[in-house]
Amino acid sequence: MPDDGGTPNSITNPNHNLIITMNEQTVVSLEINGTEVELKSRRESGSPSGWALIAFTPCCSLRTTRIHIPSKLTSFASAIAAAVDDYEDESVDQLESAIKSITLDHDM
Numbered sequence: 001m002p003d004d005g006g007t008p009n010s011i012t013n014p015n016h017n018l019i020i021t022m023n024e025q026t027v028v029s030l031e032i033n034g035t036e037v038e039l040k041s042r043r044e045s046g047s048p049s050g051w052a053l054i055a056f057t058p059c060c061s062l063r064t065t066r067i068h069i070p071s072k073l074t075s076f077a078s079a080i081a082a083a084v085d086d087y088e089d090e091s092v093d094q095l096e097s098a099i100k101s102i103t104l105d106h107d108m
Contacts, residue, residue, distance in 0.1 A: 025101070025102055026040060026041045026042060026102050027039070027040050027041075027102065028098050028101060028102050030094065030095075030098055032080070032081060032084050032086050032091050032094070032095065033081075033084045033085055033086035033091065035057065035058060035084040035086075036058075037055060037056065037057055037080060037084060037095070038055070038056040039053065039054070039055050039056075039095075039098055039099060039102060040053070040054050040056070040102075041053045041054075041099075041102045041103045044065060047065030047066075048065055048066055048068065048069075049065055049066055049067050049068035049069075049103070049104070050068075050107065051065065051067060051068075051103040051104070052064075052065050053065070053067060053076075053099060053102075053103060055076075055080045055083075057080065057083040057084055058084070059083055059084075060083055062076065062079055062080060062083065064076045067099060067100075067103055067104065068104065073096055073099065073100075074092065074096065076099070077092045077093075077095035077096045077099060078092050080095050081095060
């Protein structure tokens with residue numbers, strides 16, 4: 001158990017005296033253009049959004065920490081879609097929703 005008295009799956013944010021429970025879903029896998037894409041997130045206190053996100057595609061991995069800015073979120077989702085040769089707005093929207101579900105939606 002952590003020294004902060006929290007649960008085994010929690011961390012204390014030293015800047016806010018806040019215990020963050022780590023029981024959040026932080027991995028999602030989806031199919032875009034017939035290709036599996038895996039998204040993994042984790043809380044990262046030094047990042048602008050409070051999150052780090054990595055997208056794994058067959059040809060590359062992409063990482064961002066600026067998903068709190070709508071234009072950056074769209075650009076990141078578009079880059080993932082491009083990595084699997086899918087340039088449809090519907091795919092970008094699907095990726096944005098999946099990204100939010102494992103990051104920003106936990107902060108609401």
